[in-house]
Amino acid sequence: MANQIIEAHQEQTSTISRVNVPPAQTWNYLRINDLSFEVPTPHFVGDVYARLPRMFEGVECGIGDEAATWIVRASGDARFVEVKAGEQREQPIYVDIDASATEVRDTGVLVRTGASATIVTCAHGCEGDTSASLLRVVAERDARVTIIELVACGSGQQHLDAIGIDAAEGARIDMRQYALGGSRVALGLACSLAGTGARFALDSRYLASGRDVLDVNHVVRQRGRVTRSDIVTTGILADAARKTMRETIDLVHGAKGAEGSEIETVLVTGDEVVNKTLPVILCDEEDVAGNHGASIGAISPEQLGFLSSRGLSDDVAERLFARALFDDALIHADVAEARQAVLARATEVLGIDVARDIAEVLDIDFEEASC
Amino acid sequence: MSDQLLSVSGLSAGTEDKPILHDINLTVGAGETHVLMGPNGAGKSTLGHVIMGDPIYQVTSGSIVFGGQDLTDKSPDKRSLAGIFLSYQAPVEVPGVPLYSFLRTICQMRPELKTTARKFRQRVGEIADQLDINQNFLTRELNVGFSGGEKKKIEMLQLLLLRPKLAILDETDSGLDVDALSIVSRGIEAYRKECDGALLMITHNTRILERLTVDRTHVMVHGSLVADGPASLIDDIDAHGFARFENALEQKEQA
Ligand SMILES: Nc1ncnc2c1ncn2[C@@H]1O[C@H](COP(=O)(O)OP(=O)(O)OP(=O)(O)O)[C@@H](O)[C@H]1O
Ligand SMILES: [Mg+2]
Numbered sequence: 001m002a003n004q005i006i007e008a009h010q011e012q013t014s015t016i017s018r019v020n021v022p023p024a025q026t027w028n029y030l031r032i033n034d035l036s037f038e039v040p041t042p043h044f045v046g047d048v049y050a051r052l053p054r055m056f057e058g059v060e061c062g063i064g065d066e067a068a069t070w071i072v073r074a075s076g077d078a079r080f081v082e083v084k085a086g087e088q089r090e091q092p093i094y095v096d097i098d099a100s101a102t103e104v105r106d107t108g109v110l111v112r113t114g115a116s117a118t119i120v121t122c123a124h125g126c127e128g129d130t131s132a133s134l135l136r137v138v139a140e141r142d143a144r145v146t147i148i149e150l151v152a153c154g155s156g157q158q159h160l161d162a163i164g165i166d167a168a169e170g171a172r173i174d175m176r177q178y179a180l181g182g183s184r185v186a187l188g189l190a191c192s193l194a195g196t197g198a199r200f201a202l203d204s205r206y207l208a209s210g211r212d213v214l215d216v217n218h219v220v221r222q223r224g225r226v227t228r229s230d231i232v233t234t235g236i237l238a239d240a241a242r243k244t245m246r247e248t249i250d251l252v253h254g255a256k257g258a259e260g261s262e263i264e265t266v267l268v269t270g271d272e273v274v275n276k277t278l279p280v281i282l283c284d285e286e287d288v289a290g291n292h293g294a295s296i297g298a299i300s301p302e303q304l305g306f307l308s309s310r311g312l313s314d315d316v317a318e319r320l321f322a323r324a325l326f327d328d329a330l331i332h333a334d335v336a337e338a339r340q341a342v343l344a345r346a347t348e349v350l351g352i353d354v355a356r357d358i359a360e361v362l363d364i365d366f367e368e369a370s371c
Numbered sequence: 372m373s374d375q376l377l378s379v380s381g382l383s384a385g386t387e388d389k390p391i392l393h394d395i396n397l398t399v400g401a402g403e404t405h406v407l408m409g410p411n412g413a414g415k416s417t418l419g420h421v422i423m424g425d426p427i428y429q430v431t432s433g434s435i436v437f438g439g440q441d442l443t444d445k446s447p448d449k450r451s452l453a454g455i456f457l458s459y460q461a462p463v464e465v466p467g468v469p470l471y472s473f474l475r476t477i478c479q480m481r482p483e484l485k486t487t488a489r490k491f492r493q494r495v496g497e498i499a500d501q502l503d504i505n506q507n508f509l510t511r512e513l514n515v516g517f518s519g520g521e522k523k524k525i526e527m528l529q530l531l532l533l534r535p536k537l538a539i540l541d542e543t544d545s546g547l548d549v550d551a552l553s554i555v556s557r558g559i560e561a562y563r564k565e566c567d568g569a570l571l572m573i574t575h576n577t578r579i580l581e582r583l584t585v586d587r588t589h590v591m592v593h594g595s596l597v598a599d600g601p602a603s604l605i606d607d608i609d610a611h612g613f614a615r616f617e618n619a620l621e622q623k624e625q626a
Contacts, residue, residue: 205467234467265466299465301427306463309423310477310529311451320476324468331469331510360488361475 012041016066019160019186020217022246024280035215035244037160037186039130040102042073052078052108052136059136061164062217063188068162071134075106085112085140092118092148094335097133099125099153099182105133109145111171116144120333123161123182124341126154136164139171141195147175148333152345153182155210162188169195169224178329179206179214179235180345190219193227193258204233207325208241209270209349216245218262222288226257233264236321240272247277253284261291267299269318323354330362344369375436376401376569377422377455377537382433384421391417392594395433399537404563404570404583406605409591410613415573416460418591419539422571423457424450438536452481454536458526458543460573465513470525471495473513474532484533498531501561503554519546527558534566543572544579556582577605592616 017036061068072078083089097103111117121133131153139145145165153159159182167173179187191200200220208214220229229249237243249260262279281290299321307317326346330339343366347355352368359366377399385391391414399405409415421428422435424447434443442450465473474495478484486494499506502524514522523543530538540559544552560582562568572580585602590613597616598604 232466302463303465305425305427305447306459306465307473308447309425309451309457309459310473310533311448311480312476313446313448316448316476316480320468320472323476324472327469327472328467328512331471357475357488358472361471361492363492 013038014041015039016070018064019067020062020188020215020246021064022217022278022280023219023248023250024282035186037067037130037158037184039070040074042070042076052080052106053110055110055138056108056136059138059164059166060190060192060219060221061134061136061162061188062190062219063134063160063162063186067160067186067188068134071104071132071160071162072106074104074132075134076104078106078108080108080110082110083112083115083117085115087112087115089115089117092120092335094338095119095121095133095135096337097121097123097131099123099131099157099159100128101125102128103131107133107135109135109137111137111139111143111145113140114142115140118146118148120148120150120335120338121161122150122152122333122335122338122341123159124152124344125157127156130158130160132160134162137166139165139167139173141168142170143168144172145174147173149175149177150180150329150333150338150342151178151182151185151187152180152341153185154345154348155181155183155212157182158184160186165191165200167191167193167195167198167200170197171195172199173201175200175202176332177202177204178325179208179216180325180329180342181207181349182212183210184213185215187214187216189217190221191229192221192223193229194223196224196226198224198227200229202231204231205325205328206233206235206243207238207322207349208235208243209238210241211239212241214241214243216243218245218247219250220248220260221250221252222255222258222260223252224258225255227255228258229260231262233262234266235264236267236325237270237273237275239270241270242274244276245278246280248280248282249290250282251285251288251290255285256287258285259289265299267318267321323350323358326350327358327362330358330364339364340367340369343367375399376438378436379422380434380436382421382430382435384417384428384430386428390431390594391428392421395596397589397596399569399571401536402567402569403586404572406580406585406588407571407573407591408575408588408605408608410617413591414594415591416541419457419541419571419573422539423447423455456530456533456535456538458530458538458540460541460545462514462522462526464515466515468513469510470513471509474509474529477529478532481533495528495532498528501531502527502558504528520548520551523547523555524551527555530562531558535568537569537571538562539571539573541573542575544574544576552578555579559583577609580605590616592620595620
């Protein structure tokens with residue numbers, strides 16, 4: 001009896017592998033196709049949990065099936081939000097992931113025809129070992145969805161964050177992704193532009209420092225005609241951070257007139273940084289346009305020259321880029337809790353004076369908090 | 372010459388493989404307004420950038436002295452902090468940096484402008500109103516997706532915020548609609564009055580000069596300053612173009 005109690009309290013772990021596997025696996029020799037995570041094994045005690053409607057089951061989310069399945073199980077519970085046809089929802093749908101409490105969230109949002117909604121997810125905290133979030137979004141015809149994804153975990157955190165989107169005819173998805181911290185973070189994202197004229201715009205920003213590992217997988221499937229996707233990624237890598245970014249735009253057969261573009265700019269400030277980027281455009285349709293460019297290294301000399309002409313040395317310019325990342329996250333994440341989480345992370349990375357200044361300039365309350 | 376704010380002496384400069392400026396001599400006194408004219412490709416923007424210290428150009432001879440300090444070998448950030456401002460003909464887009472973050476950082480670098488966040492916000496708000504800039508620009512990324520005219524207004528905003536001793540305005544008027552032009556003209560006038568700043572205006576149009584009292588006009592052709600004169604020289608150029616300067620330079624070169 002006593003034995004059993006001890007066992008129940010012992011954290012069992014299992015390994016999820018094939019996290020963030022890109023659609024085209026041509027880089028095995030670089031060993032950057034996927035990574036694996038040690039995670040706590042979910043306990044099964046026979047409860048029946050709330051499940052999302054079936055429609056979410058087919059939504060690809062970029063992080064890999066094993067990881068997604070684990071998140072669904074470990075969350076124990078699911079949250080479903082429906083935005084009614086034509087509704088212009090003002091209040092953001094907020095998903096809070098308290099990493100200190102090792103929270104795991106499974107969320108499904110259905111945005112009906114012609115409706116609009118904003119979804120904000122924010123993972124934050126300092127301790128704890130693994131936290132995770134899976135958000136699946138189904139956007140019906142002409143829906144407009146804004147998604148702000150924030151990962152503001154502390155330096156000791158492991159986190160998995162996955163987002164899957166299905167966009168029907170004329171739907172428009174505007175997304176901003178901020179990877180601001182965490183020692184081992186996987187971001188998976190897949191967006192299926194299924195309907196004619198569906199659009200996806202992604203601004204992805206990241207900052208990794210120390211010995212952080214950041215692993216990102218962006219997948220856009222353009223199935224519908226005249227669909228558009230634009231992925232713009234900017235990031236800062238400091239110290240001995242390791243980042244892998246896979247970006248795939250898949251122009252599927254039949255997607256006539258589809259256009260996709262992806263571009264990444266990285267500022268590397270650390271000598272031991274490992275920076276890998278894999279931009280891919282898969283194309284099985286002739287009448288399409290896909291562009292990709294990956295400019296890796298410093299910011300352009302023109303940009304540095306311009307900043308210099310306004311009094312900023314290269315060092316100060318680099319600090320500006322780091323600050324700007326937090327400013328930008330705060331500007332776009334209009335949820336009080338999320339903002340405090342971003343400020344707490346800013347305090348850890350930039351120091352309390354800069355964090356306070358950021359809050360004051362943007363006229364946001366500042367509650368002193370840090371890891 | 373020590374009472375001059377800016378003294379450019381015997382300055383030659385260019386890119387690594389192409390000389391552009393030849394033996395430039397130019398002085399600007401504190402609070403003076405100078406105009407630099409010349410045909411396309413003459414080297415006007417290059418001169419502005421060389422005075423600012425843009426590293427894409429190399430100075431092969433001569434010197435740039437500002438406020439008694441030799442800046443010839445100084446980096447642009449030092450020159451900026453010393454009080455020189457160059458408004459770009461084509462302002463650069465800087466993705467990932469909200470205008471607010473940028474403005475705050477450039478102000479906090481200067482002891483004379485360091486202030487609380489609240490006063491900073493207030494000051495930026497006032498200038499934005501003065502220039503008819505919508506406040507929501509402040510949270511947008513620096514120059515990214517701004518129209519040509521909007522970029523120019525944002526340059527003006529920085530000019531008024533930084534209060535430099537010398538402002539080199541490189542075609543700040545080009546691409547502005549009539550209303551924007553009059554707003555920007557008033558901004559330049561305000562800079563002159565409030566900061567008693569000196570101006571070096573590079574322009575092809577005289578409208579932007581209407582509200583200003585011009586002290587000196589300079590003409591640049593093929594990388595050389597070939598003439599200077601009073602404000603009336605501007606009207607002369609307006610009426611007759613640059614032909615006579617170009618011809619004179621050719622004859623001089625042949626001789
Ligand atoms: N970075 C550069 N690399 C190569 N050539 C350059 C560079 N900058 C300027 N030039 C050349 O130097 C000459 C002067 O250019 P500049 O831009 O200074 O002319 P400008 O007088 O400002 O002309 P505009 O009235 O058209 O603005 C031109 O022939 C230009 O092509
Ligand atoms: Mg020019």
